[in-house]
Structure formats: structure tokens, C-alpha cells
Amino acid sequence: MNWSLVGYCFIRFVLPLLLAASLFVLKKEKRKGFAYRLPIALLLFFVLNLLITNYSENMKIESWFYCYFLLDLLTVFLFLFFIFRISWKEALFFTVAAYSIQNLTDNLINLIYLSAGEPENLVLRWTVFLVPYLVTYCLFYFAFARLIKSRYADIMSNVLFLAILCIILGIVYVLSMYATLGSGDDSISLRIYAIISCGLSMLLQFNVFNTTYLHSENGKLETILKTENEGNLRYQKNYELLSMKIHDLRHQIRAIKEKTDSEEIQKSLAELEKDAHIFNTSLKTSSQALDSVLSVRSLYCAEKGITLSCMADGEKLSFLSDSDIFSLFSNAIDNGIEAVLKEPEEKRNITINVREKNGFLLIHFDNPSSSAVTFANGLPQTDKDKNDLHGYGSKSICYIVEKYGGKANFQQENGLFKLNIMIPMAQ
Amino acid sequence: MYKIAIVEDSIEDRNALLALLGKYEKEHQASFSVSSFPDGLKFYGHYETGFDIVFTDIEMPLMDGMEAAKKIRDSDKRVQIIFVSKSAQYAVKGYEADAIGYALKPVTYFVIEELLDKAIKKLSLILDSFLLVNTDEEVVRIPIPSLQYIEVRDHYLFYHVSEKVYRSRRSSLAEEEKKLSPKGFSKCNNCYLVNLRHVVSIGKDSIMVGKEMLAMSRGKKAEFKDAFVRFAGEYL
Numbered sequence: 041m042n043w044s045l046v047g048y049c050f051i052r053f054v055l056p057l058l059l060a061a062s063l064f065v066l067k068k069e070k071r072k073g074f075a076y077r078l079p080i081a082l083l084l085f086f087v088l089n090l091l092i093t094n095y096s097e098n099m100k101i102e103s104w105f106y107c108y109f110l111l112d113l114l115t116v117f118l119f120l121f122f123i124f125r126i127s128w129k130e131a132l133f134f135t136v137a138a139y140s141i142q143n144l145t146d147n148l149i150n151l152i153y154l155s156a157g158e159p160e161n162l163v164l165r166w167t168v169f170l171v172p173y174l175v176t177y178c179l180f181y182f183a184f185a186r187l188i189k190s191r192y193a194d195i196m197s198n199v200l201f202l203a204i205l206c207i208i209l210g211i212v213y214v215l216s217m218y219a220t221l222g223s224g225d226d227s228i229s230l231r232i233y234a235i236i237s238c239g240l241s242m243l244l245q246f247n248v249f250n251t252t253y254l255h256s257e258n259g260k261l262e263t264i265l266k267t268e269n270e271g272n273l274r275y276q277k278n279y280e281l282l283s284m285k286i287h288d289l290r291h292q293i294r295a296i297k298e299k300t301d302s303e304e305i306q307k308s309l310a311e312l313e314k315d316a317h318i319f320n321t322s323l324k325t326s327s328q329a330l331d332s333v334l335s336v337r338s339l340y341c342a343e344k345g346i347t348l349s350c351m352a353d354g355e356k357l358s359f360l361s362d363s364d365i366f367s368l369f370s371n372a373i374d375n376g377i378e379a380v381l382k383e384p385e386e387k388r389n390i391t392i393n394v395r396e397k398n399g400f401l402l403i404h405f406d407n408p409s410s411s412a413v414t415f416a417n418g419l420p421q422t423d424k425d426k427n428d429l430h431g432y433g434s435k436s437i438c439y440i441v442e443k444y445g446g447k448a449n450f451q452q453e454n455g456l457f458k459l460n461i462m463i464p465m466a467q
Numbered sequence: 468m469y470k471i472a473i474v475e476d477s478i479e480d481r482n483a484l485l486a487l488l489g490k491y492e493k494e495h496q497a498s499f500s501v502s503s504f505p506d507g508l509k510f511y512g513h514y515e516t517g518f519d520i521v522f523t524d525i526e527m528p529l530m531d532g533m534e535a536a537k538k539i540r541d542s543d544k545r546v547q548i549i550f551v552s553k554s555a556q557y558a559v560k561g562y563e564a565d566a567i568g569y570a571l572k573p574v575t576y577f578v579i580e581e582l583l584d585k586a587i588k589k590l591s592l593i594l595d596s597f598l599l600v601n602t603d604e605e606v607v608r609i610p611i612p613s614l615q616y617i618e619v620r621d622h623y624l625f626y627h628v629s630e631k632v633y634r635s636r637r638s639s640l641a642e643e644e645k646k647l648s649p650k651g652f653s654k655c656n657n658c659y660l661v662n663l664r665h666v667v668s669i670g671k672d673s674i675m676v677g678k679e680m681l682a683m684s685r686g687k688k689a690e691f692k693d694a695f696v697r698f699a700g701e702y703l
Contacts, residue, residue, distance in 0.1 A: 323555055323556060323559045324556065324559070325559055347571060347578070348555075349555070349558075349568060349569060349570075349571070349578070350555065350559055351558065351559055351560075351561040351562050351566065351568060351569065352559060352562070353562045353563075386575050386576075386577050387577045389577065389578055389581070391568060391581070393562070393568070394562070395562040397699065397703045398664075398665075398666065398667045398699075398703065399667050399668060400699060400703075402699050402700050402703060403700070404700040404701055406581075408577070408581075418693075447692045447693070447695075447696045448696070449693055449696040449697050449700070451697065454584070456581070458697075458700075458701070460696045460697050460699070460700025460701060461696070461700060462695065462696045462699050462700060464668060464669065
């Protein structure tokens with residue numbers, strides 16, 4: 041066994057690759073029996089790579105880099121898959137990304153060697169080797185690896201995309217190996233080319249996953265909004281029918297009241313009238329959509345002792361579609377209702393303010409909220425289970441507002457939870 | 468000390484409100500001088516500016532509180548109007564008088580407290596808010612609401628007030644920012660500190676302040692928009 045070659049390959053390739061891959065999986069869920077899986081995996085990983093590296097020595101240089109490249113990546117892939125609870129596509133994604141960053145750094149080191157000469161001094165040699173790795177890996181970790189959450193699992197299913205990345209990186213690999221071991225035509229331009237290619241393929245890998253994530257997220261929101269809208273329309277129809285009936289009922293009650301002399305009947309009729317009155321207290325804001333959201337909520341709120349203090353110039357909402365008005369106000373009010381139900385009854389007040397100033401439609405909601413709300417990316421985090429559609433309320437508010445070029449802002453201040461919205465009015 | 472007017476025809480309701488104002492004074496170490504007006508006509512007929520906060524009923528004999536409040540608003544931009552009403556149906560139009568909000572009868576302390584907090588916060592943005600600027604010739608007192616933006620160029624600060632511009636080299640933009648950001652100012656890029664009251668449109672990489680277009684930098688865009696939304700949503 042040629043130990044010096046094996047050592048060289050391990051230091052220059054195998055270990056940095058394993059380290060890069062580990063950056064991704066640090067926060068991943070481990071498979072059952074991690075404690076015995078890890079040593080087994082590490083042992084197998086080292087033995088396999090020892091064999092691969094050693095075997096490659098006996099082969100011709102041209103076939104060497106093809107096999108070695110693929111076999112080594114395969115061991116990393118298997119290593120990840122074996123100890124972490126991830127799909128094979130995820131493991132492939134990580135392996136490819138790990139290879140990009142490793143190859144980028146290795147080429148950077150070679151570039152330094154080429155332009156400044158390989159240092160003779162051992163300490164300097166290690167410094168030139170370790171510092172680039174330290175820098176690129178740290179950058180990489182904070183820019184990409186750390187931010188990866190389980191949410192992108194469904195994006196990883198794009199096998200074609202992964203395959204294209206593999207091909208690009210394969211070409212880069214072959215070229216850089218060719219430069220190192222093959223023709224000896226090692227040149228600065230080739231190294232720069234390799235670095236750029238690796239960098240680009242990494243950007244591609246992470247950017248594409250960002251936009252795909254966004255697309256699928258927006259798709260989900262659209263579906264939710266549509267279902268919500270259908271529900272709202274049905275609700276509104278029912279509500280209108282019911283108010284008409286109750287209106288008739290009130291007239292009948294009044295008619296009976298006039299005809300009867302019994303005090304007892306008068307009294308119970310008065311009670312009945314009072315109950316029916318709730319239906320008639322709905323607000324008129326000159327936006328039918330907003331009126332119906334408010335009236336539907338006002339029944340529930342009256343029941344729970346919640347006041348909706350709404351001052352609204354409904355006319356100014358007319359450039360928004362009815363379904364957007366439904367969703368926006370329903371979501372905001374429902375969030376408010378949920379929050380004030382945790383407060384003592386005298387504090388259950390939700391303020392709604394809609395007006396126009398300086399060419400902006402301004403919408404303000406606030407409600408008391410004595411417990412601290414946590415925010416992530418500016419959005420309040422729900423304390424309900426995350427597995428259902430809950431938590432989409434705030435997201436869909438932002439989505440609608442941003443659709444019109446506006447901006448929504450959530451904050452908690454002095455015991456009040458506030459939602460401020462600005463939408464530029466059409467000129 | 469804030470000058471407060473209560474316009475309310477029912478003695479019972481007026482006393483209830485007075486009691487809550489007293490409670491607020493104690494809890495917030497505030498001090499009010501309250502004048503009560505038993506009917507709308509007495510108050511609105513001879514309205515003089517000078518009140519900071521007005522609590523007014525809407526349905527009153529001889530005078531509709533909403534119409535009257537709108538008239539007051541025309542002559543007094545500063546006064547903070549709070550409606551007190553039996554029904555939300557009328558109060559929902561309170562925006563027409565640029566009111567802070569309304570309290571439904573019977574009034575509760577929490578609602579009054581929230582409305583007073585808002586009114587006092589809004590007043591603090593207007594009252595006694597002048598900026599002293601040292602130009603080469605004189606010291607200028609600029610009312611903060613009418614200052615449109617401050618520009619930094621060649622080590623000078625330029626204070627843009629509608630048509631006029633004052634030049635000063637005595638202070639730094641960072642200092643002015645510290646002073647003004649709680650009063651509704653935000654930077655749209657490193658050389659402009661903008662009064663959010665005067666922003667009339669926000670584009671992709673520029674904003675309109677009054678009639679002038681200012682460049683907005685990518686780095687400041689998100690922060691500026693957030694500051695604007697928060698300020699405009701509550702205080703504009």
C-alpha cells in the first residue's frame with residue numbers, strides 16, 4: 041500500500057468532502073441506533089476509501105479519476121444516508137453540494153500554489169492549505185448549510201436537476217484532475233474556471249431551491265385563499281338570508297307586542313327583540329365585503345364579550361378584489377379574536393382602522409396581548425400545532441398585501457399586538 | 468398638562484368618563500385639565516382651538532357630533548378627537564373627522580386607556596417639536612412636521628422645508644437621525660433622512676417626498692418600508 045498517496049488523497053479530498061457533507065446534516069434527525077451506526081459508518085467509510093485510493097494507484101491515470109471520483113462520492117452519499125433520517129435524494133443533494141464546495145476550495149489552494157509557488161516550509165504549507173478551507177467552509181456554512189430546513193424536502197425530488205449538477209461537477213472534476221495529474225498543463229485560467237464553475241453550480245443549487253420553495257409556498261397559499269373564499273361566499277349568502285328572516289321576525293314581534301296586554305308576554309317579547317337586535321347592529325362601511333366579514337364575526341364576538349371597534353372608510357377598499365378583502369380581514373380579525381380570548385373579558389377589544397392618506401390605503405389592527413409573541417422573519421409564530429393550515433393566516437395577509445405592491449408589518453408593543461398595512465392606491 | 472374637552476349631554480355618562488380620566492391620570496402620572504360641555508351647540512358653536520383632546524358623543528340634541536367634529540377638524544388639525552357613542556354604526560365613520568377612534572358606551576377603562584395612550588403619543592409627535600438649525604447666518608426653528616427631509620452633501624446638512632432649504636454644517640445626519648427617528652423619520656439611503664409624513668409614493672428604487680423624487684438604496688429599502696408602514700398605519 042502506498043501510504044503517502046493514500047494520505048495525500050485523504051487530506052486533499054476524502055476528509056474535506058466528509059466535513060463539507062457533515063455541515064449540512066449537523067441539525068438533521070439521526071437514524072435509530074445512531075450510537076452504533078456512526079462508528080460502523082466511519083469504519084466502513086475509511087476502509088472503503090482506503091481500498092479505493094489504494095486500488096486507484098494501480099490503474100491508469102485516465103480511468104483513475106473517473107472511478108475514484110464517483111466511488112468516493114458514493115461512499116459519502118452512503119455514509120449520510122446510513123446515519124441520518126434523510127431521503128436518498130436529499131443525501132444526493134448534500135453530496136453534490138459538499139463536492140462543489142470542496143472542489144472550489146481545493147482549486148483555490150491550487151491557484152495559490154500556482155501563482156505563489158508551493159511553499160517549502162511545512163507550517164506555511166499547512167497554513168496555505170487550512171486557511172482557505174476554514175474561510176470557505178465557514179462562509180458556506182453560514183450562507184447556505186445552516187439555513188437548510190426540512191421544508192425543502194419536496195423540492196429535492198427534482199432528479200433531473202441533480203443529474204445536471206452532477207454532470208457539470210463531473211466535467212469540472214475531470215478537468216482539474218487532468219490538470220493536476222494528466223497532461224501537466226496546469227494553468228491559472230483552468231483553476232479559475234473550475235472555481236467559477238463550482239461557485240455557479242452552488243448558486244444554482246441553492247437559488248433554484250429557494251425559488252422553487254417560494255413557488256410551492258405561493259401555490260399552497262393560493263389554494264387556501266380559494267377555499268377560504270368559497271367558504272366566505274357561502275357564509276355571506278346564509279348570513280344575508282338569515283338577516284332578512286330576522287328582520288321579518290322583528291316586525292312580527294312588534295306587531296304582537298302592540299296587540300297584547302299581558303305584561304309577561306310583553307317582557308319576553310322584549311327579550312326576544314333584544315336578541316334579534318344583535319343581527320341589526322352590523323356596521324355599514326360602504327364595502328360590502330368588509331361588512332359581511334364584520335357581521336359574521338360580530339355575532340361570535342358578542343357571544344364572547346369581544347368588542348370590534350371599527351372605523352373604516354370602506355370605499356377606499358374598492359380597488360381590492362372582494363375575495364382579497366374577505367381573506368385579509370377574516371385572517372386579521374380571527375388572529376385578533378384568538379389572542380383576546382386569552383385576555384380578561386374587559387380587555388377584549390379589537391381595533392380596526394381603515395383609511396386613506398397621501399395616496400396610501402392604510403389599515404391598522406390592534407388588540408391587547410399580554411403574553412410575548414415570538415416572531416420569525418417578521419411573522420408572528422403560532423402556538424398551535426404546526427401540522428395543519430394554522431399559521432397561514434399571517435402569511436396569506438402578507439401575500440395579499442404584497443400582491444398589490446404593499447407591505448404588512450406585525451409588532452408587539454406596550455401590551456398591544458399591532459398589524460399595520462400599507463397598500464399604494466392605484467393612481 | 469393636556470387640555471381635554473368632554474362634550475356629552477348625559478350627566479351620568481360624563482361622570483363615568485371623568486372618573487376614568489382621573490384613574491388614567493393616577494396610573495400614568497398624567498395631568499389633565501378637563502372642561503365639560505353639556506351639549507354640542509355650546510361647545511361647537513364657539514369653538515376655539517387650544518384643546519388637545521376632545522371626547523364627544525355623536526348623537527346629541529341640537530347637534531350631530533360627527534358633523535361638528537368634521538368642522539372642527541377643518542380648522543384645527545392638531546386636536547385629537549375621540550368619539551364616545553352608544554352605537555358603533557355612527558362611529559364607524561369617525562375617519563371622516565380624522566378621529567383616533569371611539570369608545571362604546573358604557574365606556575370601560577381599558578378602552579379609554581388605549582385611546583388616551585394613542586392620543587398622547589400622537590400629540591407628542593406634534594407638540595413642542597421644533598428643530599433648531601444653525602445656518603451660517605442665523606438659528607432657524609423648523610417645525611418638525613413641516614420638515615420634508617434632511618440631505619447630507621459635502622459635509623453640509625440641507626434641511627428641506629417645502630420650498631426652502633437651510634444649510635448647516637454644525638451637526639451630523641447620525642445625530643439628527645437619533646433625534647428624529649422616534650418622531651417618524653427614516654433613512655431611504657445613506658444621504659437622506661426622510662419625514663415619513665411627506666412620503667407620497669414608494670417605488671422600486673426611489674420614493675416621492677412631497678414633489679421631489681429621492682433615490683432609495685437596496686440596503687435601506689426593507690427597513691425604510693417597515694418604518695413607513697408602522698408609522699403610517701398608526702400615526703398618519
